[in-house]
Amino acid sequence: MPYPHPAPQGVGPLAQEAMHVLYQHRLVSTRQLHQLLTPHHTRAEYLRRQLHTLRNADLANTVGRRILGQTELLWWLTDKGAQAVEATGLLPQRPYRMSPEAALGPLQEHTLAGTDAGLAFVTHARRLGHECSPLDWAPEIAHYYRDDARPGEELCLVPDAVLNYVHTDQKQRTRTMLTFFIEVDRTQMTIARLAAKLHAYAAYEQYIPQLPASRGARAARRTATTQAWRSRYPVFPRLLLVLTGASPSRLARRIADLRSLAASDPDLATTALRAGATTLDQLTEHGPFAPVFTPILGPAEPTDAWLRPAPAAEQNPAA
Numbered sequence: 366m367p368y369p370h371p372a373p374q375g376v377g378p379l380a381q382e383a384m385h386v387l388y389q390h391r392l393v394s395t396r397q398l399h400q401l402l403t404p405h406h407t408r409a410e411y412l413r414r415q416l417h418t419l420r421n422a423d424l425a426n427t428v429g430r431r432i433l434g435q436t437e438l439l440w441w442l443t444d445k446g447a448q449a450v451e452a453t454g455l456l457p458q459r460p461y462r463m464s465p466e467a468a469l470g471p472l473q474e475h476t477l478a479g480t481d482a483g484l485a486f487v488t489h490a491r492r493l494g495h496e497c498s499p500l501d502w503a504p505e506i507a508h509y510y511r512d513d514a515r516p517g518e519e520l521c522l523v524p525d526a527v528l529n530y531v532h533t534d535q536k537q538r539t540r541t542m543l544t545f546f547i548e549v550d551r552t553q554m555t556i557a558r559l560a561a562k563l564h565a566y567a568a569y570e571q572y573i574p575q576l577p578a579s580r581g582a583r584a585a586r587r588t589a590t591t592q593a594w595r596s597r598y599p600v601f602p603r604l605l606l607v608l609t610g611a612s613p614s615r616l617a618r619r620i621a622d623l624r625s626l627a628a629s630d631p632d633l634a635t636t637a638l639r640a641g642a643t644t645l646d647q648l649t650e651h652g653p654f655a656p657v658f659t660p661i662l663g664p665a666e667p668t669d670a671w672l673r674p675a676p677a678a679e680q681n682p683a684a
Contacts, residue, residue: 376422379403380415386499387425387442388450390483391463392476394430395438400484401499404491416440424449428468439468439477456500474610479504479525479549481645482607486530489652495533496540502528502547510572510593512565514632522569525549527602530653543672544602549645551610556619559606560626563661567636569594570601601637603672605658609645616644620659627661638662641672 376384382402387393393401395416399409406412416438419425424446429436441463442450451458483502490497508522526547533540546566550559574593594601606623608616620642627633627640641658651657656669 376418376424377415379412380419382499383412383416383440384419384424384442384446384450385456387440388447388456388459389500389503390476390480391461391504392439392441392468392473393480394477395440397477397480397484398440401487404488419446426465428465430473439473441468457503461505475525475549475551476504478551478607478609478645479547482547482549482605482648483526483528485645485648486528486653488649489654490530492652493533493654494535496531497528501530502526508569508594508597510565510569511574512568512572514564514568520565520568522565532654542599544598544600546602546604548604548606550606550608550619552608552615552619553610556622556626559619559623560630563604563623563627563638563640564630564632566604566640567630567632567638570636570638571632601639604638604640604661605653606640606642606661607645607648608642613644613646621665624659624661624665633662643667 379402383398386398386401395409395413398416399406399412403409403412416425419440420427423443425440426443427438427440430439431437444462447462450456483499486497486502487499489495504526505523506527508524510520510522511518512520524546526545526549528545528547530543530545531540532543548562570592572593573591608619611619623642640661642661643657643659647655647657654669654672656667658669658672659665659667
């Protein structure tokens with residue numbers, strides 16, 4: 366996507382696209398950038414030259430990551446690069462800035478796993494003739510709510526990503542916008558904390574905010590008539606938990622344990638939350654519309670039915 370303002374000197378269209386991806390997703394490997402931006406190229410040499418142009422212009426920086434005995438470069442934007450993207454006005458501004466310390470820090474693997482989850486959607490959208498671009502998901506979007514279990518507290522739910530996906534049905538000639546909350550679990554938190562995240566999503570789905578009292582009135586705050594999420598989404602997003610960082614057998618046990626804890630939460634029994642769990646390897650290999658997600662509530666058999674559009678309920682972005 367070209368800049369509407371003059372681009373930094375020597376920065377071509379592909380490098381500009383890379384800057385947008387780095388701004389949105391913060392820390393991205395060369396491999397991920399290649400699959401996101403130049404999947405039609407067998408080799409990533411041209412992309413690498415463009416990225417090094419950004420680094421030479423002090424618009425991007427790198428750290429090395431050892432994987433399978435080789436060094437992989439991880440890229441992020443410098444302050445100068447972030448300011449150049451913000452000057453275009455094409456992306457919502459994000460206050461977060463990456464640094465060498467953060468790029469090498471404990472959240473490195475989590476950040477890259479989140480990008481791999483989004484990459485799986487982009488890759489399979491291309492294969493299926495659907496639409497999901499490298500900028501169709503955004504990490505860490507805040508959603509404020511209150512929970513009856515914690516009276517008086519203003520709480521904040523921050524999904525690892527909110528992803529938009531246009532599902533196209535050629536036979537029915539429909540295009541349907543699907544929205545997903547994505548949580549990446551690298552098995553570094555307890556299963557109880559992961560279950561608490563499910564509870565938070567259920568509380569947000571049910572949360573109806575209070576409104577200020579009418580001007581001049583002494584009455585208590587009035588209660589709104591609809592849930593807070595309806596001002597942001599046409600239907601409540603599906604929640605996808607993507608597990609990685611352990612063996613397939615351990616991840617399968619973790620999903621089973623999560624289902625058991627979810628079954629004991631009364632708030633989950635009354636919510637309209639649609640949630641499922643899979644592994645990053647399954648998502649990458651088979652895609653989001655294969656039967657790889659195990660529902661968190663209800664029958665344990667992996668299915669794809671709950672991910673597909675509900676014809677009368679979803680938003681149709683195009684005729």
